[in-house]
Amino acid sequence: MSENLISKAAEILKLNDLGHYTVPTHGLYPFQWNWDSCLTALAQVYFDEARAWVEIETLFAHQWDDGMVPHIIFHKMDDGYFPGPDVWSTGRDVPTSGITQPPVAGFAIRQIFSRSKDRDAASERARALLPKVLKWHEWFYRCRDPRDSGLAAIIHPWETGRDNSVDWDAPFERVPTDGVLPFVRRDTQHANPAHRPTQAQYERYIWLVQKFRSLNWNNELLHDASPFQMVDPGFNAILLRSIQETAELAEELGEHDIAAASKAQLEKGLAALETLWNDDIGQYTCYDRVMGELSSIPSVGGILAAFAPIKSERAAQIAGRISAMKDYSTYAVPSHDPKDAEYDGERYWRGPVWLIVNYMIANGLARAGQSDVANVIENDSLTLIEKSGFAEYYDPITGAPCGGGQFTWTAAMVIEFIKQSKAVA
Numbered sequence: 001m002s003e004n005l006i007s008k009a010a011e012i013l014k015l016n017d018l019g020h021y022t023v024p025t026h027g028l029y030p031f032q033w034n035w036d037s038c039l040t041a042l043a044q045v046y047f048d049e050a051r052a053w054v055e056i057e058t059l060f061a062h063q064w065d066d067g068m069v070p071h072i073i074f075h076k077m078d079d080g081y082f083p084g085p086d087v088w089s090t091g092r093d094v095p096t097s098g099i100t101q102p103p104v105a106g107f108a109i110r111q112i113f114s115r116s117k118d119r120d121a122a123s124e125r126a127r128a129l130l131p132k133v134l135k136w137h138e139w140f141y142r143c144r145d146p147r148d149s150g151l152a153a154i155i156h157p158w159e160t161g162r163d164n165s166v167d168w169d170a171p172f173e174r175v176p177t178d179g180v181l182p183f184v185r186r187d188t189q190h191a192n193p194a195h196r197p198t199q200a201q202y203e204r205y206i207w208l209v210q211k212f213r214s215l216n217w218n219n220e221l222l223h224d225a226s227p228f229q230m231v232d233p234g235f236n237a238i239l240l241r242s243i244q245e246t247a248e249l250a251e252e253l254g255e256h257d258i259a260a261a262s263k264a265q266l267e268k269g270l271a272a273l274e275t276l277w278n279d280d281i282g283q284y285t286c287y288d289r290v291m292g293e294l295s296s297i298p299s300v301g302g303i304l305a306a307f308a309p310i311k312s313e314r315a316a317q318i319a320g321r322i323s324a325m326k327d328y329s330t331y332a333v334p335s336h337d338p339k340d341a342e343y344d345g346e347r348y349w350r351g352p353v354w355l356i357v358n359y360m361i362a363n364g365l366a367r368a369g370q371s372d373v374a375n376v377i378e379n380d381s382l383t384l385i386e387k388s389g390f391a392e393y394y395d396p397i398t399g400a401p402c403g404g405g406q407f408t409w410t411a412a413m414v415i416e417f418i419k420q421s422k423a424v425a
């Protein structure tokens, strides 16, 4: 059974492989996306080590001088996607978007390094990437935490990947739509509009892009100029886990300065993450930096925090929260609590289950000794694939496939789940 799933997943990886980068899926997402690539490389390494390194190296070849690694690299034109390079207008030779995405590269590089059989090549390639990763991590604390709180903010929902999460509804009230140039969405031509963000949300996404473009994408200005500054526990957890893996890898390779800088970031970031703990609902929640308020919204952002090396007591509480939700949803882990009024089981990040999120939560919980819940998450993830194929996301109650099909990172996570449980067994 698992060999069959692995070979089906490997076919999807191949189908979406354009040689030096992989598209998330043809049609809906025809370029290189930042965290998609990193999570894809985790699976590529099992078949072709050199190819996995190339996926990450291609991404970092487009790092900005200030350290940011952009969320989309527009390697070649495709007008089937909106907003394309003309809307971003970041002025780069190979066009990129102007915002970033969850920094999972540090984690991915460490995993690829550890699994590589060609030790010399792995050391050389990891050593070349380490300073670039550190530069990106430093960028977060310099440009997205200008008041030095220890937590990085996102200034656009696309940066978390959780585009239309309920977490952004209230802050989006502050984002105007006046002056938004007319546009035609392409996503709703590739996927069911009922699974995608609304038009009102898209207008605000584009207002923010136009605002940042008017400031010439100067990252010294964007954070403070944005009416949307959200501190997302899941995003910070991914950053902290990557920082931890960067520190350990740097130590292993004798890069002591990188290790020391990363350890200092980790210590400060973990203490700051703790300020996002919300005892009322037993998980972390987002902090609205403009309003100075901790939210009480039960989204998966605060559960994904389990990916970071949080205290074991917190990991146990998060495991408890997932088990409680499992009583009223068929598949773990819904991206929004099905009991909340804003839950929508098919609409992108307002309820559906995502395999990449499941993988990161399960990985963190297993490390923290919460293997029972980690196993439930893994079993549910693989059951969804058998029932509904390699979709972008799934309804947590019915298991129906939603969004795009033949999805690269879903396939990659299937390979990763199966290979990693074999490694443990």
Ligand code: DGY
Binding pocket: 071, 082, 083, 158, 161, 163, 187
């Ligand atoms: C989209 O276009 O749907 C993306 O999530 C933006 O990265």
